[in-house]
Amino acid sequence: MILMEYDVDGDSPRHLPSPGKCIYCKEAGVELTDEHVVPFAIGKDATILDKSCCVVCQRIIQPYEQSVLRHQLGHFRASVEAPTRKPKDRFTSLPLEFVEANEKGEPIRELGKREIPIAAAPLILNLWQSPPPGVLGIPIDPAFAEGRPFRYVESKVADPILKAVAAEAGIAHVGFKLRPVNRLHYLRTLAKTAHAYVAAELGVDAFNPYLTDIILNRSDDIARYVGDLSGVASLEGATGHTFKIALGEVPEDAGIGKGKIAVFMQFWGELGSPPHLVIVGETLIDMQAYFAARGNGGLIAA
Structure with a gap:
């Protein structure tokens, strides 16, 4: 697999030609806008599919995508510029927000909020x-059926702050009260990004999509096609990149039939973040011939 590496601070925008229709609803003959395959707030101009999203779909997608990029990831994005x-x-x-905790780390009472300069x-x-x-049929723990938040906190910076607050309050244990993550918004954004990536790289008519109703807020059956799975991509883990995405064909021995397209994504893998896997749809082209001809299966943003 040959990778495209994109330097968000130096490389020119990568534009792909318009498919002539919306990649989500497939409407043609309507007003279309340019679509950042990887959201601008993550990958800047790594791949832009020209005139490929209709105004109606854009209005549906933008609220949940911006909720993730601004409210869920905004402070982190500011920290890493x-x-x-x-x-x-x-x-x-x-x-x-600080809380007093017991010896088990369970919150006892709130201690208020402080504004800390990003630096x-x-x-x-x-x-x-x-x-x-879920479509892969891999057994899971029922208690983990919907997953759970993933949190990374930079302990070498956080610990002195927590110790100072504990000393001021005269208590033994202090922790952070972290913001909740909107599961549906986050997973829906993963679905949208994976679909857009396949449409951009293979073509909007090169596959039968599974995610349209999820992307357009008509279905919440996200866990069937969107989840995590380790060990499926050579890009997984610490590589020094902010975002990684790759597509491939699900092996037939996975038991879900031939020609299923999977997309791997990982944000800030240096921090041990989850390796996301999205089953996007069923291919209508010869994937092996595609890879042989193009020699390209992934994009990483530096």
Whole structure:
């Protein structure tokens, strides 16, 4: 597999030609806007599919996608100086809520909130980790059926702050009260990104999509096609990149039939983040011939 590596600070935008229709609803003859396959706030201009999203679909997608990029990831993105269209609106401080905890780490009472300048604040990454996509038929623990939040907190910066608050309050244990993650918004954004990536790289008519109703807010059956699975992509883990995405064909021995397209994604893998896997649809082309001809199965943003 030959990778395309994109430097968000230096490389020119990568534009792909318009498919002539919306990649989500497939309507043609309507007003279309350019679509950032990887959201601008993560990958800047790594891949732009020109005139490929209709205004109606854009209005459906934008609220949940922006909720993830701004509210869930906004402070983290400010800390790592991720791309932004509005530099003047970038967060300059991180609001941290503190709680007293018992010896088991369970919260006892709230201790209030403090604003910490971004430069002095710990990195805090809030994502969602899930079981494998349900369509794969892999047994899962019922208690983990919907997954759970994934949290990364930069302990070398966070610990001195927590110790200082504990000393001021005269208590033994202090922790952070972290923001909740909207599971549906996050997984829906993964579905949208995976679908857009396949449409851009293979073509909107090269596959039968599974995710349209999920992307357009008509279905919440997300766990069937969107989840996590380790060991499926050579890109997984620490590689020094902010975002990684790759597509491939699900092996026939997985038991879900021939020609199923899977997309792997990982945000900030250096921090041990979940390896996401999305089953996007059924291919209508010869995938092996595609890979042989193009020699390209992934994109990483530096």
